[in-house]
Amino acid sequence: MTHAHITTWVITFILFFVVLSLQKANSPKVKMVSMLLRLFYLLIIVTGALLLQMLASTPPLYIVKAVVGLWVIGAMEMVIARVKKGKSTQIAWLQLVVAFVIVLYLGLKLPLGFHLFS
Numbered sequence: 785m786t787h788a789h790i791t792t793w794v795i796t797f798i799l800f801f802v803v804l805s806l807q808k809a810n811s812p813k814v815k816m817v818s819m820l821l822r823l824f825y826l827l828i829i830v831t832g833a834l835l836l837q838m839l840a841s842t843p844p845l846y847i848v849k850a851v852v853g854l855w856v857i858g859a860m861e862m863v864i865a866r867v868k869k870g871k872s873t874q875i876a877w878l879q880l881v882v883a884f885v886i887v888l889y890l891g892l893k894l895p896l897g898f899h900l901f902s
């Protein structure tokens with residue numbers, strides 16, 4: 785399941801950058817790829833929830849991990865929405881990077897799957 789979780793968020797990041805480049809090119813395909821991206825958000829949440837379900841109890845750090853995971857998704861949507869509106873994206877990008885670093889650290893530190901930091 786950790787592999788499914790990692791695969792879904794890696795594909796999500798690829799789709800996120802595809803959406804951004806399609807937005808830049810004003811391509812009509814942006815709608816379709818955005819929908820696919822949202823489907824992958826759901827898959828991240830489902831695989832994350834299945835990982836949570838594997839635990840006998842839910843230590844607080846797992847809740848933090850899940851909330852920061854949702855924050856990463858929120859920040860991606862924020863970047864896309866602000867590019868669309870032609871607004872400044874600095875704060876949204878900063879949130880995305882900060883949330884991503886935290887989620888990567890927590891995911892790799894927590895006991896399931898790989899643990900680079902523990």
Ligand code: HEM
Pocket residue numbers: 786787789790793828829830831832833835836846849850851852853854856857884887888890891892893894895896897898899
């Ligand atoms: C883009 C958002 C997300 C990223 C980049 C991400 C990243 C990661 C990474 C790197 C791991 C470690 C995998 C391993 O150790 O093999 C992980 C594990 C996990 N993720 Fe996520 N995640 C995201 C969203 C979510 C969400 C939304 C949830 C909850 C609904 C969630 C729940 C979990 C759980 C429970 C684990 C297992 C932790 C452990 O290793 O013990 N994740 N995630």
